[in-house]
Amino acid sequence: MNKIWLIIQREYGTRVRKKSFIVMTILGPLLFGGIFGLSIWMATKDSSEVRTVEVKDESGLFANAFENTETLHFTYTNLTLPEAKQQIEESGSFGLLYIPEIDIHQPQGITFYSESSAGIEMKSQLEKIIEEEIQNLKLEESEIDRETLASLKTSIDLEEVSIADGTEKQANTGLYIGIGYMASFLIYMFIFLYGAQIMRGVIEEKSSRILEVIISSVKPFQLMMGKIIGIAAVGLTQFLLWVVLTFSVYTLLMTLVGVDAETMAQMNQIQGAGGEFSQAQVQMAEVSGVLSSLNVVELLLSFVFYFLAGYLLYGSLFAAVGSAVDSDADSQQFMLPISLPLIAAIISLAAVLKDPNGSLAFWLSMVPLTSPVVMMMRIPFGVPTWEILLSMALLVGGFILTTWLAGRIYRIGILMHGTKVNYRVLGKWLMMKN
């Protein structure tokens, strides 16, 4: 045990002091926080810019259809089309919307002229206005008056209530998806990033020929576990530093740009439906209500568990691959079977989302190779406790199995140099007595 501890210390100490670790630790949050802050800054900047659109309506159908919004101002023009086009450059308007004489059943020839492209948002805004107006005209033509029309419009906001475990909770699918995706991706990334580090570490020891020196002092299994745990600690340290630094960079950026809580609230309001202040407030309240309805403790605990157990399961496999090859380049052929289940798990997340308690979701969250990624997607939606416990038990079993298998390959592999290794050879090593 004492020896494993020494190995963990070395693996941790040498890695944390590396330049690349320090650079990545500082660059990561700058990138994350920077991108996040920048996007918010862009959003606030955009909202203050008002674009003017000239409307040339030859049909006369849209006389009152275009109303000014926060970002779009409309002015009607009576000039002819060529004149109006000329006018745009001089007046500094963003563009010209030209509506010719149209048949409302076959509206054609509506054109938007502008120097720079309108962009998807503006285009859809304009399209929506025109579509709605034509719809109104059609309804009127069918002798349905505007009041009947208005009363026909219905808006429904489906309230979700989860009744798992006998208690009713407010549910919010959007938020669940967000949390699930984030947790799944973090686990996926962590396994790949640090699994590869384990592999490279083993290859380095092999190619520098220090292995035989070390294993005349410690058991190969101790060396393998020490390395896996040491690198896990490096990964956790980096993630923790990232969270802290990202938060600080983000906060710092927000204060620098001058976006305070009030403007944030306003932005939520703009993005929220209707633009009515009270409604936005209600929505905010709902979100925080849903957040508190989530079993945060359960979520966090399972995240930590799947995060570590998933890493340990794959970590030993990465170590086994490292022990079997002489260089990074040779590792490709053995990486495929390790990467496939992980990639499959990530791809299947979309299908799991469609039915978080369906049979696909169930089985994928039971199989140890995919369960760390898939189960974290399901948990925010509520998973029966027995399923979580079973999945955890299977994962622990899987971890013990892969570690045992990997250990058997590792103890032989590390002493082999220049051997051409394929799956048959690996099988032989597995069966070989010590």
Place this chain on the structure above:
Amino acid sequence: MNILEARHIHKSYATHTALRDVSLSIPSQSIFGLLGPNGAGKTTLIRIITQIIERDSGEVFIKGEELNPEHILKIGYLPEERGLYKKMKVGEQLLYLARLKGLSTNEAKQRITHWLKRLDMMEWKGKNIEDLSKGMQQKIQFIATVLHEPELIILDEPFSGFDPVNANLIKDEIMELRRKGSTIIFSTHRMESVEEMCDHIALINRSRKILDGSKQEIRNSYRNNTFIVEHRGSLNGHAADFNLLEQEQLNDDFFRSVIRNREGESPNSLLRDLLGHVEVFHFVEKIPSINEIFISKVQEVVHE
């Protein structure tokens, strides 16, 4: 007292047998040469003693105790395939390896300083291994092997990678360690490098031990009453009196001959006989070198 006793060791791999019924006794404070061509099974035997791999059958005793994990701390092993962490500093690396052998941090630090000074490497303590020359790396590797003051030191091809100056330095250190009570096992296929140092040897060929014992005894047993004589005047024509194996002309009237003495005769009587025919300048018994014994033994097996 034997520090190591191996009895009827057997080890086979999937495709071949590495050791067949090998028994060895290594006396305390000896320098023991484990000799044999490449692939004979030397490294396998060493790996069994250092508990890197397990034997299929047979017994190993260290100072009369059955081999167990505690013994790892008493053994210092310098493998043939050796290296160090390239990106680690000399001092840290030695400390790490010493602590893996069970030394406390303080004890290890003292000994590291002692050894670095002794081998004139102190100024390199804070440098990364990759900044050192190959010879210096070998010195560090040697220090790592003996830091925990092992009673049994196993050196697999110790002099490969050393320049002659450093090789001599290490030789002196090895003799010094032996004087202080350690036993040293040399494993090598290069006989000449160990012939002068070893006092016991064992020959392993094709997974079998074909010869062992003290160097002197082995060489004596290969004596066959043959002498090398340098003399003036040819021995040709007196062939009836001597069993002349070969005669080579050095210059003018000088010759060097290899002569086998008659059964039961002493060297003095041979010399007396010679004096009657030629003028003798040089007279010495021809004792085969370990290298010659080795080659003849290995070839014997091949011809079987």
